[in-house]
Amino acid sequence: MKLTRRHTLMMAFGSVVATMLPMRAFAALDDEVAAFTGGAEMGSEGITLIAPEIAENGNTVPIEVSAPGAEAIIVFAAGNPTPAVATFNFGPLAAAQSAATRIRLAGTQDVVAIARMPDGSFVEARQEVKVTIGGCGG
Amino acid sequence: MKSLLKTGVAAVAIFAANVAQADEEANLVINEEIEITVRTDAPAHAENLSTIYSGWVFRSDETQSLQMDDFENPGMIFVDDAIDTWNTVEGSEGNSCASCHGEPESMAGVRAVYPKWNDAAEEVRTIAMQVNDCRTEQMGAEEWKYDGGDMLNMEALLASFSRGLPVNVAIDGPVEAMWELGRDIYYTRYGQLDLSCANCHEDNYGNNIRADHLSQGQINGFPTYRLKNAKLNGVQSRFRGCVRDTRAETFSVGSEEFIALELYVASRGNGLSVEGPSVRN
Amino acid sequence: MAENVKPRVRVPRDATAGEAIVIKTLISHTMESGQRKDGDGNTIPRSIINRFTCEFNGELVIDVTLEPAISTNPYFEFQATVPETGTFDFTWYDDDGDVYTDSKDITVG
Numbered sequence: 001m002k003l004t005r006r007h008t009l010m011m012a013f014g015s016v017v018a019t020m021l022p023m024r025a026f027a028a029l030d031d032e033v034a035a036f037t038g039g040a041e042m043g044s045e046g047i048t049l050i051a052p053e054i055a056e057n058g059n060t061v062p063i064e065v066s067a068p069g070a071e072a073i074i075v076f077a078a079g080n081p082t083p084a085v086a087t088f089n090f091g092p093l094a095a096a097q098s099a100a101t102r103i104r105l106a107g108t109q110d111v112v113a114i115a116r117m118p119d120g121s122f123v124e125a126r127q128e129v130k131v132t133i134g135g136c137g138g
Numbered sequence: 139m140k141s142l143l144k145t146g147v148a149a150v151a152i153f154a155a156n157v158a159q160a161d162e163e164a165n166l167v168i169n170e171e172i173e174i175t176v177r178t179d180a181p182a183h184a185e186n187l188s189t190i191y192s193g194w195v196f197r198s199d200e201t202q203s204l205q206m207d208d209f210e211n212p213g214m215i216f217v218d219d220a221i222d223t224w225n226t227v228e229g230s231e232g233n234s235c236a237s238c239h240g241e242p243e244s245m246a247g248v249r250a251v252y253p254k255w256n257d258a259a260e261e262v263r264t265i266a267m268q269v270n271d272c273r274t275e276q277m278g279a280e281e282w283k284y285d286g287g288d289m290l291n292m293e294a295l296l297a298s299f300s301r302g303l304p305v306n307v308a309i310d311g312p313v314e315a316m317w318e319l320g321r322d323i324y325y326t327r328y329g330q331l332d333l334s335c336a337n338c339h340e341d342n343y344g345n346n347i348r349a350d351h352l353s354q355g356q357i358n359g360f361p362t363y364r365l366k367n368a369k370l371n372g373v374q375s376r377f378r379g380c381v382r383d384t385r386a387e388t389f390s391v392g393s394e395e396f397i398a399l400e401l402y403v404a405s406r407g408n409g410l411s412v413e414g415p416s417v418r419n
Numbered sequence: 420m421a422e423n424v425k426p427r428v429r430v431p432r433d434a435t436a437g438e439a440i441v442i443k444t445l446i447s448h449t450m451e452s453g454q455r456k457d458g459d460g461n462t463i464p465r466s467i468i469n470r471f472t473c474e475f476n477g478e479l480v481i482d483v484t485l486e487p488a489i490s491t492n493p494y495f496e497f498q499a500t501v502p503e504t505g506t507f508d509f510t511w512y513d514d515d516g517d518v519y520t521d522s523k524d525i526t527v528g
Contacts, residue, residue: 056198056419060365060490077488081454085488088497091479095439095498099481102490104452132349209429212492215447219423368449368491 029076029083029112036074036087036114042124047073049113049125058105058131066098067115067123073097074116079109105131162195162344166413169208172302174411181408183309186340192410193353193362193418196344201365204417213294213363213415216370220295223288229279235292238276242299249293249300249412253401255312262316264400265293266372266392284392285372290361294370297361297414305358305412307405316394320402323395329386335403338380350419355380356407357400359416370415373400424448428509430523434501442473442480443496446511446519452487468493468519470512476505503527 050064065073065088075085088099097115105111108130115123166174176192184190194202208214224235224242239245252265263271266282266289273279282289309317324335338347339355346352361370374391377399381388389395429443446468453465467487473480480499499507504527511519 052198052200054198056201057365059368062200062204064496080488082487084486086486087484089479089482089484091474091481093475093478093480093500093502095500098498099483100494100496102494104488104490209427209443209445210494212445212494215425215427215445215492218425218427219447 029078032076032083033112033114036116037122040120040122042114042122044124046117047113047115047123047125049111049127051111051127051129053128054130054132055105056132058107060102061105061129061131062100062102063111064098064100065113065115065125066096067113067117068097069117070097070115071118072116073099074114075103076112076114077103077105077109078112080104080106085111105129107131162191164195164199164202166192166194166202166205168206168301168413174302174413175304175409176411176413178409181405184406186336187354187406190356190407190410191343191354192407192413192416193356193359194413194416196351196353197417197419201417201419205413211363211415211417212368213361213370213417214298216291216363217295217298217415220291223292224295229273229277231276231278233277235272238272242295245296246299247303249297249414250303250306252307253313253397253404254308260312262313262397262401264374264397265296267397269293269296285375287370290370290372293372294361294415297412300412301414302411305404305407305410307401307408309401309405313401316398317401317405319395320398320400323399324402327384328381329384331384333384335380335399354406355403356410357403358407358410359413359418361414362416362418365417365419373403424511424513424517424519426509426511426519426521428507428521428523430507430525432524433526433528436502436527438501439498440501440525441496442499442507443494444471444473444509444521445492445494447492448511448513450485450487450489450491450493454487466514468511468513471495472510473497473499474508474510475499475501476503480507501525501527 047067052061055061065075067073070090072087072089074087076083077085085103086101090097110126110128112124112126117123166176168174176195177189180187180190194205204210221242227234249265253262256263266284269289269292270281274281327334335355338352343352343354357373360373364371374396377396378388378391424447426446427444431440434440448468450468451463451466453462455463457463465487467485469485471483471485481497483495485493505525507523507525509521
């Protein structure tokens with residue numbers, strides 16, 4: 001690709017959009033959290049989120065959530081273009097209210113897990129995952 | 139210019155301190171059963187190395203663990219696909235792989251000695267070339283694309299049944315000329331960045347290039363399931379990516395140069411275990 | 420139909436009554452996020468598995484809603500209680516309407 005003035009301008013514009021993205025994403029996160037919790041206050045006890053402190057590649061990041069007794073656990077990636085990741089609804093034959101999966105993270109950001117307890121309360125756990133950029137072809 | 143470049147490399151290493159650190163002492167046992175040699179004495183012909191390491195050693199704990207259990211290793215999905223292909227008749231001769239070779243378990247040890255000399259054709263063959271020879275000569279089927287999906291699936295199958303066996307590629311006799319061509323390429327600087335394979339993978343393994351932990355560039359784990367693109371990746375495609383990253387015109391996948399380089403690089407790993415399909419970042 | 424979709428499930432063959440067992444599932448699927456563009460700059464349409472369920476003898480173990488942030492080849496690990504001998508049924512729902520299933524028997528001794 002030849003780097004024309006138009007391209008350069010577009011790239012500059014792109015970086016402005018990129019720097020604005022987190023605010024947009026956080027607004028989207030707030031809405032989605034509210035949709036799950038109805039805006040209820042959240043505690044922080046009784047929920048565990050396990051994620052790597054540093055991920056070698058954002059495309060496949062292993063995470064594990066656990067909230068004993070929970071009806072459901074929802075997981076968000078706060079900095080993704082669309083923050084929702086997954087919702088785990090536990091049935092009567094779930095031996096533990098826990099699950100592990102692999103997720104995509106668009107960059108370094110917080111992963112958020114919120115559990116809905118049977119009494120209608122909510123608890124939240126949050127952890128930052130640093131996503132590194134590879135050396136060779138990133 | 140060269141000293142400038144060295145300064146640049148050093149700066150990269152300093153700035154890239156905040157990276158996932160691997161447990162370089164870890165040992166790899168797959169399915170609590172297959173013991174993989176991930177570090178051992180270097181073969182005499184890898185004269186600038188004392189110990190050789192599998193690329194697995196340089197990866198983060200999370201990436202390492204993905205390879206310890208076949209169920210967790212997404213590369214094994216493609217082995218399953220290849221087992222279906224193995225048993226499927228294709229081409230004009232009415233043969234499948236199984237017609238000649240029986241169960242895929244019978245291929246144990248094959249991956250460990252490739253690339254190797256083929257007497258009849260009087261050429262060095264990679265395992266992909268041999269698979270295609272089977273397809274055209276024994277099956278009357280179309281060749282698969284080099285490093286295409288079908289080929290990589292089959293290479294993953296062949297590797298998986300040799301896991302734990304030591305890489306043992308011959309370097310003398312009729313292959314010697316190709317092996318020496320491969321060595322020449324390994325030590326030749328390419329591209330605007332003026333880098334040889336050795337500059338990264340011999341002089342700087344264990345250091346960081348940006349946020350990535352440089353390995354020795356061993357190929358005993360190929361084909362490799364990369365988390366980055368979530369699919370199997372072939373050896374020569376990796377070579378092409380490396381040469382491209384030096385900002386050079388690259389050799390083609392399947393070219394004589396890359397066949398020679400594959401032979402040479404494979405021989406540098408003599409003594410490590412076959413571990414494909416491996417999982418890397 | 421998405422190509423080469425193949426479910427894989429790992430469940431122990433037997434258990435004691437009421438035992439908590441670990442289940443792992445992996446299904447080959449590209450999980451196209453809808454965020455990527457092709458070489459011509461056109462957005463590649465979203466195509467993912469959007470729901471996964473596991474039931475034992477018709478009773479729910481887990482029901483997962485998947486978003487595009489779930490990685491290619493979705494993997495899940497979770498625990499189930501096994502009250503009696505029976506069958507686990509696993510179901511994956513694709514955006515394109517396809518449904519993929521697998522089942523595993525378990526013996527309670």
